[in-house]
Amino acid sequence: MSLKKLSEHLNLSQTTVSRALNGYPEVSEKTRERVQKAAQELNYSPNARAKGLATGRAHAIGHVIPVSTQHEMVNPVFGDFIAGAGSAYSKAGYEMMISLVDDQQQEKLYRDICARRNVDGIIVHGPTMNDPRIGLLTELDMPFVVHGRASNVDIPYSWLDTNNSRAFRRATDFLLDLGHRRIALLNGLEFMDYAFRRRESYASALQKRGIALDPALMQSTEMTEINGFLSASEMLSMDEPPTAFLTSSMITAIGVRRAIQAAGLEMGKDVSVITHDDDLGYLKNGHDVPIFTATRSSVRAAGVRAAELLLRLIANPTTGPQHEIIEAELIIGTSTGPAPQHP
Amino acid sequence: MSLKKLSEHLNLSQTTVSRALNGYPEVSEKTRERVQKAAQELNYSPNARAKGLATGRAHAIGHVIPVSTQHEMVNPVFGDFIAGAGSAYSKAGYEMMISLVDDQQQEKLYRDICARRNVDGIIVHGPTMNDPRIGLLTELDMPFVVHGRASNVDIPYSWLDTNNSRAFRRATDFLLDLGHRRIALLNGLEFMDYAFRRRESYASALQKRGIALDPALMQSTEMTEINGFLSASEMLSMDEPPTAFLTSSMITAIGVRRAIQAAGLEMGKDVSVITHDDDLGYLKNGHDVPIFTATRSSVRAAGVRAAELLLRLIANPTTGPQHEIIEAELIIGTSTGPAPQHP
DNA sequence: AAAGTCATTCAAAGCGCTTTGGAGATACTT
DNA sequence: AAGTATCTCCAAAGCGCTTTGAATGACTTT
The missing domain is CATH 3.40.50.2300 (Response regulator)
Incomplete structure (x- = not known):
């Protein structure tokens, strides 16, 4: 089901149908309802690629996960972070695109992702000291939020971190x-x-x-x-x-x-x-x-907030870098007690 | 950097540049090299959305992760499975798209994903008995591989499972x-x-x-x-x-x-x-x-193999459903011993 | 010398959507 | 009654790529 077919079916132009579905005011309420009903019935969802091409926005966020080749290990917190971020994205109508990359060829992958334009922003995982990705993404002019911080990086950038x-x-x-x-x-x-x-x-x-x-x-x-x-x-x-x-x-x-x-x-x-x-x-x-x-x-809450922060950044590109710090609570369990006294 | 600019820069038509980069034979080797060199230097990567629109393939695979709203929990094996699958995708030049969905609105999400056409195939996670997703995806004609199996589903489908x-x-x-x-x-x-x-x-x-x-x-x-x-x-x-x-x-x-x-x-x-x-x-x-x-x-190996299976299925749409079963090894540790004798 | 082949290259159409710049109809002024 | 504003709607251009069909020129063949 394409916009063309849907508009033919309704005896309307593609313009009107598109506007009706996207909430533009130049469409009578009666028409809008008719269009929405038909779209529902015929299970019409706009082709994401075409929409992206036309609007210049991918409605997708990239997560680049560093996978060290030596360890072949994925950080176990990753699943929960993703779960948090994912729920924020789906509320906002965004997709989540995940790329794995081993430490060696980070730069190339980031450059490619930016050139290919199929994400509107990136979450940077696992920052290291002096992390080179921050400079690179700034230079490439791609909105991003770092989960964590990078000591010794002195250009401004957006991050969200636990204290x-x-x-x-x-x-x-x-x-x-x-x-x-x-x-x-x-x-x-x-x-x-x-x-x-x-x-x-x-x-x-x-x-x-x-x-x-x-x-x-x-x-x-x-x-x-x-x-x-x-x-x-x-x-x-x-x-x-x-x-x-x-x-x-x-x-x-x-x-x-x-x-x-x-x-x-x-x-x-x-x-x-x-x-x-x-x-x-x-x-x-x-x-x-x-x-x-x-x-x-x-870390799940961190995922939610990092995603929300990035989406805000994308929506308002003029606001400068944003920071968010999350305080950890100290909870007392049974694993601690006074130091044993030595005679 | 777009194809248009690149071709103007080279004094060639977009056709020729596109063909040179995609390995078509109707281009002289000399021209191809010149084009490839320029593309490299100018860091040209084709816009994925435009390419997808033109070719009809998204070069992306969707993973739909069920998140039970009650438990708010992501299966911990998920990270490793994704890591395996992701490495297979990046080798093949595919992206990985992840959607979270709570059990309630599964059907709608699957329908949307298929209508929006931004994935070429789907990996189905966490199959249940009588899983309705299998019938749905078959009806929607979207290639998919199930990680696991669904008892009581009698239509044929592709799966990969541990025994x-x-x-x-x-x-x-x-x-x-x-x-x-x-x-x-x-x-x-x-x-x-x-x-x-x-x-x-x-x-x-x-x-x-x-x-x-x-x-x-x-x-x-x-x-x-x-x-x-x-x-x-x-x-x-x-x-x-x-x-x-x-x-x-x-x-x-x-x-x-x-x-x-x-x-x-x-x-x-x-x-x-x-x-x-x-x-x-x-x-x-x-x-x-x-x-x-x-x-x-x-489970990481399962991820690799499931991804490869799905990519094969997409490449050869005529082959019927495929199955792969993985045998677990029984490894002996120190946690087992003879049953204690009772006097 | 004319006709046929082959290797290169190109112009233009098309993928499915959004958006610009009107146009026609209706309602409101004067 | 004509003039103006307001609603609705539309045709067509454009997003960046691939691909079709055709053109060009060089080289053979007759």
Whole structure:
């Protein structure tokens, strides 16, 4: 069913039918209703490509997901972020276009996407320090919003980020207040900007209390259950093991819990654990009482807001770069307790 | 940079430039090289919408993800499936278009997608029994591949599925061979076809050995850590608790492990656990030795193969429906052992 | 030398929509 | 009654590409 056929069927011009369906005022209400009814009945939906060509807008947003070739791993938060963003898009009548790209050929892919013009904007995932994509997209004049931030990038750009610094400072302080002095950090890969920020604020919180950093208590790996288990097991078998762990994801924390139990210790009593919790749908942190004390920030909500921000940016191209920061809540679970007293 | 500008720049017609870039033979090699060089330098990529309009092909595949409004949850395997499919698409020069839809308005969305013509094919996720989408897409004449199968749908259609029946029969038999008689099943929601199949084969394996089904040992929930923990805790406190668990996902199994430990029991000795393992990137089942005995089948690989199958279907529209079945491997970890002997 | 082939190239139509710049009909002024 | 404003509606151009059908010139063939 094309506009042409529909208009012939109605004995109207394509102009009138188009205007009737798109809500223009130069059409009588009677005609509009007649047109809408027929469109419904004949299941007419305008051809998106033709519409895009004519209007110059694709009504689609691109998400470019970096896939490191070494790890062949997709960040597990990605599914929830997409779910959030997707719901915002469908409300606004936008499509979501996803491209995977390995780190090598980022620039080419971004250039292609922009040249091909089948998205009106881009969400940049997984920013790193000095991320080159920000300069590139600015130069290519493509609206974009970064999920996260990129330290050391000094041109202005739009972003939406969890306040990782604040969250990890609070978490570290919380453990310090409980008397912990040997606090381990199981961080994500630190070329990722958020991981870099988390380490910085962990470090500064310790130093503010005059506690020297111990590199043996700081790990930076992919955030998997196994890595949490391995790192924690190793640290727990040290001469002076940590009394608390600060981890970057629920999955890592689950690995830490396993290591604690394997070492014959009790979580929340012998060893405390705080984790960041992205509030993933399939990985709820307990039901009534949270299991892990955690800094919680819904990545799904972040997806919604990032999408909305980008859509606003596209609608009003003159407004400059926008920022949004999301504060994580510190929720108290059963995984933390006072540092054990040594005789 | 448009074709028109490029051709003016080269003093050639649009026809010739288009043909040169698309590999048609009616162009001299010298001209072709000149055109390709200029296109490269000026960073020309044809406008995807215009190309699509002219050729009638979108060079994009749609993935429609069901999001149950009650649960607001995205299946965690989705990220890995997409990663697999996406890599196949980018190799073939296709885009991936993702739509989220809540169960209510499925039909309308599918009709719209087909009418709007901005995808050349669709991957159907999460088939249920009697899934109405299969009939609908067949009627709308849109190429599609189902990830999974739909029992009770009798029209032919293309699908790719893990052999869930075989996997769960083997897993159940494995536990039976170890002497277990009270085997619990923590299944996914059973309106999903794969969950239905899994239960059927679990049940038939038990019955084949003359063991009556105990409804108290069969749960069907969303596959979360919490649900695994809650179901297992409840069952372990029964008068006659199960000596083994069969779970539908690693995440559930992790919850079961927690319940076992919380009950003061040892996994692999007091209680055995077998799980299905989708081989997700961020949830590896151990490193050298698997933690859980599991039926393993990479959902990422399934994504690659489903995408390839659909692309083949689109390229050769005359071939009838195609099927692909993926066998899960049974891998032995430390979570299983002989049934404990009661005095 | 005329006719036929072949290799290159081009002008123009068409994909399905939006949008510009009227045109015709009706209602309102004076 | 003519003049003007207001409603409705339409024909046609244009978005950036592919593709058809034809033209051009060089080279063979008769």
